Amino acid sequence: MRDGSFLDWPFFEPRHRALAVALEAWCEANLPVPHDDVDAACKGLVAALGAGGWLQHTGAGAGERLDVRSLCLIRETLARHDTLADFAFAMQGLGMGAVSLFGTVAQRAWLDRTQGGQAIAAFALTEPGSGSDVAAITSTAIRVPGGWRLDGQKTWISNGGIADICVIFARTGEAPGAKGLSAFLMPCDVAGLEVAERLETIAPHPLARLRLDGVVLPEDALIGEAGQGFKVAMSVLDIFRPTVGAAALGMARAAQAATLSRVRGRTIQGQPLEKLQMVQGHLADMALKIDAAALLIYRAAWAKDQGAARITREAAMAKLYATEAAQEVIDMAVQLHGAEGVRIGHPVEALFREIRALRIYEGASDVQRLVIAGALA
Ligand code: COS
Numbered sequence: 001m002r003d004g005s006f007l008d009w010p011f012f013e014p015r016h017r018a019l020a021v022a023l024e025a026w027c028e029a030n031l032p033v034p035h036d037d038v039d040a041a042c043k044g045l046v047a048a049l050g051a052g053g054w055l056q057h058t059g060a061g062a063g064e065r066l067d068v069r070s071l072c073l074i075r076e077t078l079a080r081h082d083t084l085a086d087f088a089f090a091m092q093g094l095g096m097g098a099v100s101l102f103g104t105v106a107q108r109a110w111l112d113r114t115q116g117g118q119a120i121a122a123f124a125l126t127e128p129g130s131g132s133d134v135a136a137i138t139s140t141a142i143r144v145p146g147g148w149r150l151d152g153q154k155t156w157i158s159n160g161g162i163a164d165i166c167v168i169f170a171r172t173g174e175a176p177g178a179k180g181l182s183a184f185l186m187p188c189d190v191a192g193l194e195v196a197e198r199l200e201t202i203a204p205h206p207l208a209r210l211r212l213d214g215v216v217l218p219e220d221a222l223i224g225e226a227g228q229g230f231k232v233a234m235s236v237l238d239i240f241r242p243t244v245g246a247a248a249l250g251m252a253r254a255a256q257a258a259t260l261s262r263v264r265g266r267t268i269q270g271q272p273l274e275k276l277q278m279v280q281g282h283l284a285d286m287a288l289k290i291d292a293a294a295l296l297i298y299r300a301a302w303a304k305d306q307g308a309a310r311i312t313r314e315a316a317m318a319k320l321y322a323t324e325a326a327q328e329v330i331d332m333a334v335q336l337h338g339a340e341g342v343r344i345g346h347p348v349e350a351l352f353r354e355i356r357a358l359r360i361y362e363g364a365s366d367v368q369r370l371v372i373a374g375a376l377a
Contacts (some may be wrong), residue, residue, distance in 0.1 A: 002257065004370040006291070010286070014289055026052050032082035036116035039162050040137045040371035043120065050117015058093035066093070068301035072246035076297075079250030080257075083354045086247045087205050091159050093123025095226045096192035096364075097236035098183050100165045102224040106186050110165050122163035122188070124154040124210060124232055131156075134169075134233060134366050135178040139212065141170035148184065148222070150215040153196070155184030156361070160208025163188050167223065168212075174227030181229030186219045192216070199344040203354040225278040232287055234312070241315040241362055242300040248358050249293050251351050252326035255333035256286050258347050273336070282336060286329045291377055313375035323358040323372045330355050 007017050030048060033041050042252050051333050057074055059085050060066045071093060080087035093100075094132055099107050111121035123359070130136040139152025153176050157166075172182040192215035199207040263283070264274040273279055300314035333348045334341035341348050359365050 002253075006294050009295075009298060011302040016073055019070055020073050020077065023054065023074060026054070027081040029093055031078070031085050032295055033084065035084055038084065039120045039206050040085055041208055042088045042159070043162060045082075045085050046092065046120050047117045048067075049089055049092075050115070054089065055092050055115045055117050057195070058089065059096050059115045061111070062103075062105065062108060065305070066097070066100055066239055068242060069241075069298065069302040072297055072301045075243045075246040076250035076253070079247040081250075081253045083203070083251065084205070085351075086250065087158070088187075090243060090247065091123070092121050093119075094123045094236065094240045095159065095163070095167060097123070097167070097240060098223050099185060101235055102183075104186070104220065106220060107223065110185065111373040113212065114165065119164040120159055120162055122157055122159040122166040123236070124157050124168040124186075126154060126168050128153055128155050128209070132357045132364055134230060136170060137179075137181055139168075139170040139243050141172050141182060141217075142258060142376075144216065146258040147216055147218045149219060150184070150186075150192075150212045152212050153209060153232050153296065155209040156199065156211070156324075157210055159206050159209055160210055161198055162206050166309045167217075169229045169233055172229070178230040179227055181233075182226045183223040183229045183232040184217055185223055186215065186217055186221065190215050190217070198201035200241075201233070201357065203357060205295060209293050217269040222330065234255075235310075237362060238302060238310060238312055238315045241319040241368075242281070242297050242304075242311075244358055244362050245293060245297045245300075245318040246314075249297060250357060251355050251358075252290050252293065252322075255326075255348055256290060259283070259286065259333045259336050282332050286332055289325035289329050292297060293318075296321050298349040313372055314373040316363070316375070319363065320365050321371070323355070324365060327355050328360060 007020055041130055057070045074084050075090055078089055096111055096114050097171045114121045127137055141148045141150045169181055170185050171180055173180045192213045194211050195208045195212040197209040263279055268275045296318040299319040300311050302312045303314050330351045334352050337348055340346055
C-alpha cells in the first residue's frame, strides 16, 4: 500500500492533492513504457504527457508563475512509475524554463507547442570545458546585421538529437566571466547546428554533444537582456533543482516499495525477513531519509510558490539531500534483495543505475554544498 500521508502536509492545497490522485491513475494506465529505443520512447512519452494535459504544468504564460509544488509532485509520481517518463516531462520544463520566466510574447508561442507535447525542448548550458563552472562558457554569440552569430560546442545536452527547440547560453562579452553571458531561443533545425556525438550512459537517455558553426539567430532570439544569461540560467535552476530532488524521491519510494514487498514475502530461518531487527533498522533508515527528503523538497517548492524572489539555498538543500538520500535508499534496496538486486532488468537494479546521474546533473552535489555555504547569513 502506497503511503500518501505526505499529501496532508500544509505545503499543499486541495488542487495538489487532486493532481496527485489523477496523475496516479494516469500512470497506472500508461506506464511504464519499454525503454529499448530511448529516442522513440521519449517522443512517445512527450506526446502522451501532452495529450494527458500534464505538460501544461511545464510552462507559464506572461505574468503567471510555474507552480513548483505541482512540478515536484508530478516528477516524483512519474519517476516512481517510469524514470524515462519523468525525464521526458522534466526536460519540457527545464528546456523552456527561461522562456516561462523571461520570454517575450513571440517566444512564448513555443510554449503552446512544448506544453501541448507537439515540440520537444532542450536546455544547452554545459560545454566540454564548462560544467560546474558556468561562468567559464566559451561558446560565442556575436552581433551581426539583423541578429546574432553563434559558434561553439555544448555537451551532455538532454534531448540532444530529438529536440525541436532549445534555450542556449553563449558568451556575448559585456564583461568577463558570469556577467558576459546571454540566453537565446534556438530552433533545432537552424542551419549550422549539428549533433556531433550521441552520448551513451549507464542509464540511457537521449543525450548529445552539439556543434554550432555559424548559427545565425534573429535579434529577437535573445531571452532577457544581453549579459544577464548567467542569472537567467541560475533562476531556472533554482526552480528545477528541487524537482530533481523530487525525481530522486520518486525513485527512492519505488525502491522502498519493492523492498517492503521483498522482506515481507521472503522467509529466513522460519520467519519473514522483515522481522529481523537489522532489517527493521534499514527499513527505518529508508523511511526517515524519504520523509526528510520530501520535507526539504516541498519546503523549497512551497517557498517559491509563496512568491520568494530566490530560493537558492532551499533549492540546493533539497537537491543535495534528496539525491544523496535516494542513492543510499536504493543501494539498501539492492542489498536487501540479495543477488536478485543485481540481476539485469530487476527494478532495483535499474533504479541503481538511474539514480546516479541525479547527483551530478543540474549542479553536482559539491556545487550544491558550495551554494549552501555561500548562502549562509
Ligand atoms: N539566481 C539569480 N542570480 C544568481 C543566482 C541565482 N540562483 N546565483 C548567482 N546569481 C548571481 C549572483 O548574485 C551574482 O550576481 P552579482 O554579482 O550581481 O551579485 C552572479 O550571479 C554570479 O554569481 P556567483 O559569483 O555566485 O557565480 P559563480 O561563478 O561563483 O558560480 C556556481 C556559482 C558554481 C554555483 C554556478 O556556476 C553553478 O550553479 N554551477 C553549476 C551549474 C549547473 O548546475 N550545471 C548543470 C547544467 S544543467 S544539466
